[in-house]
Amino acid sequence: MGDELRQFKSEIFQGLANPTRIAIVELLRDGELSAGQLIEKLGIEQANASQHLAVLRAKQIVVKRKVGNQVYYSIRDHALIEILDILRRYFYSQLSTTVSLLREAAREEPKSRTGTQR
Secondary structure, three states, X not given: OHHHHHXXXXXXXXXXXXXXXXXXXXXXXXXXXXXXHHHHXXXXXXXXXXXHHHHHHHOOOEEEEEEOOEEXXXXXXXHHHHHHHHHHHXXXXXXXXXXXXXHHHHHOOOHHHOOOOO
């Protein structure tokens, strides 16, 4: 079971391995949107959106529903939103650590450089 689970996780991360696809998932956080609404909100071409949506469908991240000539997309499982929220917190944690290190490094700058021209 371990290898199958790792493969599944890998497939999900492959599906999310593009900022536009992550943006699509984040836009779908509050409910389904039509393909046209997604294209408008993202400011991308229809062909580009179609490619990204095809990847997200293939990885079973989003599902589509067709009504007449409109196609609506939604997140297959909102647990994915929790994962993205955790990644956001992880990002801010890493950013905070980096800022702290930069501040510390600035305080420890050798005094001999403070009087020199740059």
